[in-house]
Amino acid sequence: MKKFLTLLALAGAATLAGAQAWPSKPIRIVVAYPPGGVSDAVARALADKLAPALGLPVVIDNKAGASGSIGVDAVAKAAPDGHTLGFAAISPLVLNPHLGKSPFDPAKDIVPVASVMYSPVLLLATSASDAKDLPALLAAAKAKPGAVRWATSGPASLGHIMLEQLKAGAKVDITQVPYKGGGQQITDALGGQFEVLSVNSAPAILQHIKAGKLRALAVGAPTRVDALPNVPTLAELGLPAANMSSLFGIFAPAGVPPAVLARLNAEINKAMATPDMRARLDAADNVPTGGSAADFAKQIAAESQNNARVIKAAGIKGD
Numbered sequence: 338m339k340k341f342l343t344l345l346a347l348a349g350a351a352t353l354a355g356a357q358a359w360p361s362k363p364i365r366i367v368v369a370y371p372p373g374g375v376s377d378a379v380a381r382a383l384a385d386k387l388a389p390a391l392g393l394p395v396v397i398d399n400k401a402g403a404s405g406s407i408g409v410d411a412v413a414k415a416a417p418d419g420h421t422l423g424f425a426a427i428s429p430l431v432l433n434p435h436l437g438k439s440p441f442d443p444a445k446d447i448v449p450v451a452s453v454m455y456s457p458v459l460l461l462a463t464s465a466s467d468a469k470d471l472p473a474l475l476a477a478a479k480a481k482p483g484a485v486r487w488a489t490s491g492p493a494s495l496g497h498i499m500l501e502q503l504k505a506g507a508k509v510d511i512t513q514v515p516y517k518g519g520g521q522q523i524t525d526a527l528g529g530q531f532e533v534l535s536v537n538s539a540p541a542i543l544q545h546i547k548a549g550k551l552r553a554l555a556v557g558a559p560t561r562v563d564a565l566p567n568v569p570t571l572a573e574l575g576l577p578a579a580n581m582s583s584l585f586g587i588f589a590p591a592g593v594p595p596a597v598l599a600r601l602n603a604e605i606n607k608a609m610a611t612p613d614m615r616a617r618l619d620a621a622d623n624v625p626t627g628g629s630a631a632d633f634a635k636q637i638a639a640e641s642q643n644n645a646r647v648i649k650a651a652g653i654k655g656d
Contacts, residue, residue: 359419359597363394366587367415369408369425371401375539375621376585379454380424382617383587386608404494405429406439409588413446417592419601422450426583428495431641435648436493443641447588450598451605452626452633454618456537456583458499458557460571461546466532471554471574474533475507482510486531488522491515493653495583496535498644499557501651502579503571526551537583538562538622558582562622584626584640586633602630 364387368380377399384395400408405425412423430443441447460471466485468474478485489496492515504511514531516522523542526534527550535557536542543564545551553568557580561570571580587605589598606627608614618625647653 359594359600360391360393362420363396364391364419365396365398365421367408367411367421367423368397368399369401369405369423369429370399372399375456375537375623376424376426379585379617379623382614383424383453383605383608386611386614387604390604390607403429403438404433404491406433406441409447410440412588412590413441415590417590419589419593419597421590422601423447423588424453424585425588426456426495426585427637427640428583430637431644432493432495432498432648434641435645436654443637446591448591448593448598449630449633449637450587450589451602451630452584452586452628452636453605453609454585454623454625455558456585456621456623457562458495458535458582459538459542459546459553459565460499460533460535460555460557461526461542462533462552462554463526463531464529464550468532468554469552471569471571474554475509477532478507478509478511483512485509485511485533486514487511488514488516488526488531488534490522490536491517493648495581497653498647499535499571499579499581501647501653502581503576505650506576506578538564540621543622558624563619564622584636586626598630 366380366384368377370376381397384397388395400411406429409423409425409429412421415421430447433439434443462468462474466474468477474485487500489500497513500511500513522534546553553565555574556562556568556570558570561568609625609627615625
């Protein structure tokens, strides 16, 4: 027994020593999206904050594709030494696995490190619709079932889940128009190729709204967004189940030492609380979140369970 306790103490000391030696080389953050977007810009700004705090360079590695799954899979398969992290929305963990197309097990291969931000989802009308608000759009959908077309970023995307929740809550029939990329979706929206679309808030989108090319009907977010103070949330409009936003965070491969994860969580929270990081997010009406890794994990689990229910009830299939 004494020998066992000695070995246990030595193992604990070795783990602590390993954690104290971290980081021993540059840290790589795999961003699950292409360069140039809002999420990529936030990840790069966060890397710039973390580098001096950790004492070594923090580099960005963009691995886009498959709605974020390619980047998250690269993190899942990386060495669990705390030198490879991922930045992504939680969709690859809470949507794709329920469609049988995830290359990793989100419960076994990935651990949440810190919640970073949420991005409100805007429900916008195009020139193809004369609806001035969401009740008017729903009235049109009830008058002509299936005639209102809602563009999403693809089958089983967050926008698709929101649509199914809205259809169930409002008891309307709306036709989904799935896209594979945001660029073509916005081009067609400006051309009035469908009546309504759901899209994450971004400076370019807000400019189209201000120019009158698109009309904001509702927001998927815990609260109204500052740039659109007169636009209600879906919860305010009586559709709380459809009131969803995109939650982003930092992830690590399973097996990273707890002391390293705790240090990372603390440094990320500090970075996100700085005025310049908050200003960067405010410019696109994204909202910093933060908090413990345990709370982030609970949010992920709750959304995963909800998505599983919606996907099954609506018979949603992946590509």
